[in-house]
Amino acid sequence: NAGVTQTPKFQVLKTGQSMTLQCAQDMNHEYMSWYRQDPGMGLRLIHYSVGAGITDQGEVPNGYNVSRSTTEDFPLRLLSAAPSQTSVYFCASSYSPRTEQYFGPGTRLTVT
């Protein structure tokens, strides 16, 4: 099993550009989520999904969109990148939101 995979590993964007961060899992987990990690801030929840076709906002959803068309994939879209979105982004999956989360390796995003 590959677990949770994320692409790309690194990305540099200019302000105003859009892009999609990919996340996939092969553990048949219903729950998937996106976090961002900033220095000294811990992880903050952006969006989450409890199953295909169902998504909801987390703590810091502004500027991000998600969709969940399959159990395996949960892409995160930045609509118009801003320097404040410079961060490391982690995708996670699990059987439920309250149990052990399996994290991907992260995507380091820089917006100039």
Added chain:
Amino acid sequence: SQQGEEDPQALSIQEGENATMNCSYKTSINNLQWYRQNSGRGLVHLILIRSNEREKHSGRLRVTLDTSKKSSSLLITASRAADTASYFCATDRDSGGGADGLTFGKGTHLIIQP
């Protein structure tokens, strides 16, 4: 908003010593989890303790939970250089079935000196 807060922010000890880090949280929880993050990597789950449990062990890890004080501690015994990492506590919210996931603290950065 941050639910869990770890203390200390940073800890440096000699190899072989024990490391203790603490987590405080604000609202009622169903469970509390501890994760490890090596530099530049994703988080790895270490242990989950439920709100009706007081202590849990896993190998060299010992976690305690005091719901009356809204606090937890993680003890790593006989530390090794490979234990150098950041450690995070994470809590769910006892929000009556809410599905919005975990809230993480800011982490304790542990350095094991050889």
